[in-house]
Amino acid sequence: MYYYEQPSEKKWFSPENLKKIIICIVIITVILLMKKINIPIVKATLGKIDYIVSDYSYEFKDVVEAIKEITQASMSIPVFGQKEQELLPMPVDGRVSSEYGLRFHPILKEQRMHHGIDIVQKEGCPVKTVLDGVVFSVGQDKEMGNMVKIRHDNGSTTVYAHLKDVYVKKQEPIKQGFIIGTVGKTGLAETSHLHFEIWRDDKSEDPRKWLNISNNVREDLNGFKNL
Incomplete structure (x- = not known):
């Protein structure tokens, strides 16, 4: 049973x-x-x-x-509203000679925050915007030289500095890939290059998170002095 x-x-x-x-x-x-x-x-x-x-x-x-x-x-999806699944294109091709973060300034000889990355390229090379937006500011700075700031739909801002030539004006709407100027060495710069920054909510962010930097471009050049 x-x-x-x-x-x-x-x-x-x-x-x-x-x-x-x-x-x-x-x-x-x-x-x-x-x-x-x-x-x-x-x-x-x-x-x-x-x-x-x-x-x-x-x-x-x-x-x-x-x-x-x-x-x-x-980790590979940018927070920008446009093209959420794709990394942003480089503003200019070249080697990244100085990374985002705290560093020793090669000209001022002091430790300070580097709010962007430096991309080495010859003078006169076209610089393109990485995303649609509106030119927020065009001007000159003692350290950054000729610079352009572009504000995007979500409030983020990209900065392009040490330019030789500037082809845009304030309040001008532009599309991704539009040539806004050329690489130069204006301001405090030892060699020609583009200084590029990304700001969100009034805070700078590491551009490497959002840019499509290929392996042959992203290099650590220890001892290479460049702003």
């Missing part, structure tokens, strides 16, 4: 089952939040999660790995 044996409550509330319940709650919460994000990589990941969960043989680790893909891919 067979007798029904009621499952033990102690066995049901084992640490392993409790862990799985917590993971399920976290995953459901994350998925609900992701559904509000209209980015292709998120949609693709949600589709993958749906496939995994629909398969009766799914494991928790598979769902977790699928969610991780979003955080990894988000």
Whole structure:
């Protein structure tokens, strides 16, 4: 004769089952939040999660790995509204000779913040805007030389400095790839190059996060003095 044996409550509330319940709650919460994000990589990941969960043989680790893909891919997605899935084009081709961050100024001989990157290129080479926008400022600065500031739809601003020639005027609307001037060495500069900055919410950001800098362009030139 067979007798029904009621499952033990102690066995049901084992640490392993409790862990799985917590993971399920976290995953459901994350998925609900992701559904509000209209980015292709998120949609693709949600589709993958749906496939995994629909398969009766799914494991928790598979769902977790699928969610991780979003955080990894988000590192290469710029926050600019235009062309969300693409890195921005370089304003000028060349080698990055000085990186964003705190550095020793080669001319002023003091430690100070470098709010952008320097791209080495010969004098007179065309400089192009990296994104649609409106010219916010055109002028001269003792350190930055001839410079142009462009404001974009989301309030972000890009700065192009040490220019030789300037081809735009204030309040002029421009498109991505428009030639705004040429590379120079005006202001405090030892050699011709473009100094490029990106500002968001009144704070400078590392342009390397948003620019499509190829491996043969992005170089660390230790000891190379250039503003």
